Amino acid sequence: MASLQVATDIVSTISTLENDLAGIAQAQNKLLEVILKAQASIVPNQELNAIKSNMNKVAVYNTKLLSLKATMSMLTGRSKQLKDRAAKLQELKMKYLSEIDDIRKLEREKDQNIAAKNSLSTPTLTPSPIAPSSPTAMPSPLIPSATSSSTTIPKLVKKKKKTKARQVLIDDGDDGRSWTPKKSLSQQELAPKK
Missing domain, CATH: 1.20.5 (Single alpha-helices involved in coiled-coils or other helix-helix interfaces)
Incomplete structure (x- = not known):
């Protein structure tokens, strides 16, 4: 057991x-x-190295993004400045053009006033009182205006073309060696007479 x-x-x-x-x-x-x-x-070492290199690139990309952001904000500010400047220049241009239009209107009015004064100061044509040689009377011409007793025909006055102050008259008779600029007509009118 x-x-x-x-x-x-x-x-x-x-x-x-x-x-x-x-x-x-x-x-x-x-x-x-x-x-x-x-x-x-x-993760294997190769993948781990790839991840590490990508993580290192993140800092570079972050720096690039910050640089791009700064550049974009600078360009936005510059664009706004240029838009404001363009708006101011457009406003100045419109103001300048309106002033030029006003000056042209004033010059036209002055020219019209001068033309009206010249047309008023020119002698009017009146029919000469010639005694009729025959006893028959000549028919009187129709006068469109009942207020004037004599017929007036407006005389067309040719305006002289104004020479600009910056234009110079050149005398072609000289040989060119002793050339001197001569005053334009408008400058001659303004010059004191001797």
Whole structure:
């Protein structure tokens, strides 16, 4: 019996060891799965280097973006200044053109007044009182206006073309060596007479 007892003890020890060994095998399998999962999640060195280089580029790109932003804000400010300047120049141009139009209107009015004065100061044509040689009377011409007793025909006055102050009269009779600028007609009128 003693050998039977030893045999049962050995069998029980072996079964306990087999159970422990099966538990260790399961734990080893679980550990292997965890290691495989961890290894799958670990990035290889090449990918890690690529990620690092991209992260280094982020700083460069950030600097470039800040530079572009500063340039854009500067250009926006400059564009606004140029638009304001263009608006002011347009306003000045319109003011200048309106002043030129006003001056032209005034000059036209002056010219019309001068022409009216000249037409009033020119002698009017009146029919000469010639005694008729025959006893028959000549028919009188139709007079459109009943207020005037004599017929007036407005005389067309040709205006002299005004020479501008900056124009110079050149005498072509000279040989050219002793040429001197002569005053224009408007300057001659303004010059004091000697």
